[in-house]
Amino acid sequence: MRLFGKYLLILFKSQMQYRTSFWLLSFGQFFIPFSVFAGLYFMFERFGQIRGWDFYEVALVFSVIHMAFALSECFARGFDMFSSLVINGEFDRLLVRPRNTVLQVLGSKFEFTRIGRLLQSVLVLAWAVSQIHMDWTFAKIVTLILMIMSGVFIFTGIFILMATMCFWTIQGLEISSIFTDGGREMAQYPLNIYQKWVTRFFTYVIPFGCVNYLPLMYILDRTEGSPVLYMLSPLAGCVFIIPCLLLWRFGVRHYRSTGS
């Protein structure tokens, strides 16, 4: 953990060397989801609701997912860019060091410009929370935080999975964006608006449903039966990272250096 902190600090300092570029990129990162959000807003202005969800409820989901995505892109960027490590053969260097590979890959890159995206989703979250009429109990706030955490874990898990694929394919595949960008885009609406098979896939295989649908039901008091289950469902999302890590270890054992 101390080592992770050091990695964080050093990379932060190095990115801060290019201050203007940093701010410009952060600014840009602020605007990308902003335009998507504007689109969302205009859609709701026209239609009013989507399968019974109103604008602020969807905005809540939107902000949670985007926040989770921003955080995991910032901290798990090393896995996202992993293919370049394999192509250059730099992964060999990590293997000979007496530390965990996961930690080292995580520490190889951070993308602090995602702070723009994060800021944007915090603003949306604040707006959504202030507009939804309901009582915020302590349990609900905990659930909300769990949702974000769980989202971070899932996105990180996907990044790790995609990085693991690089052990075999060497090159990063564009197809991975289905699960990262696509997952984000899809999970910004409550999952039950989609066809059954999509909902099932993204609840049982990749547990986005545990982030944006089940706990949301609890927060909005729409649950039937025991609320505790709904409340704790984000934890199931966190569990997703375990098979990913196992696969990663399997992949590391099968790693063959490209030698360049």
Add this chain to the structure above:
Amino acid sequence: MKAYVSVFRLRLVNGLQYRSAALAGLATQFFWGFILIMVFEAFYSQALVTQPISLPQLITYVWLQQAFLSLIMLWFRDNELFQLITSGNIAYELCRPTGIYGFWYAKLLAQRLASAMLRCFPVILIAAFLPQPYRLSMPVDAVTALLFVITLILGLFIIISISMLIYISTFVTMSAAGSLLMFSVIGEFLAGMIIPVPLMPDWLQAIVNVLPFRLTADFPFRVYSGHISTSEALKIIPLQLLWLTVLVALGKYTMGKALRRVVVQGG
């Protein structure tokens, strides 16, 4: 002219080499298409009033967007050109016996076309045979189809003129990332890539209609789906031509200016 054509051909062959990348892209595009359609479907399922564009028209719109993505995306960029400018290799480029504007224009055009050729036919073919309601409908008659092709090509020329302006701005700023990002995010929104133009509120549509961005994507797609009638389309095509001339003239002018004071970066 011959020089431009051969640049164009070389680039096309180059782009066609990456077939597996195109295949992966294809899968991605289908996923995106489905997600977008399902979201719109959910919105439409409980809409009380009739909307300005019908759901089948919208689905066609989405598939066309996915099929011609590389023709209409503003962020589709050539890093080589950026590097030319920032690394100083622009000096070689200036030695060539062809006008640099036309040369780059041909390069960008070929790149987009190569990428689109690999993607658009499979997407259109598969989307045309999907079960309802996901199917891509065919244009109502031959005239519509012809108009679609014309408007799409004109739109392509316009988008390249716009992206040429972005490249030219690199001469001044040296770092393209920031300005490019802003430009493309706003441009794409105004082109109806995030939500289709007919679904935007009226005040926004008024702004969008004045700007050239929607002529590149939104307009040809609506012509295809029949949302814009033939007679109306014929009225807008001159507007496309007008924008094209303005943008190219502006690009040539600013490029000439930028080149006169170009600093060849050493290194």
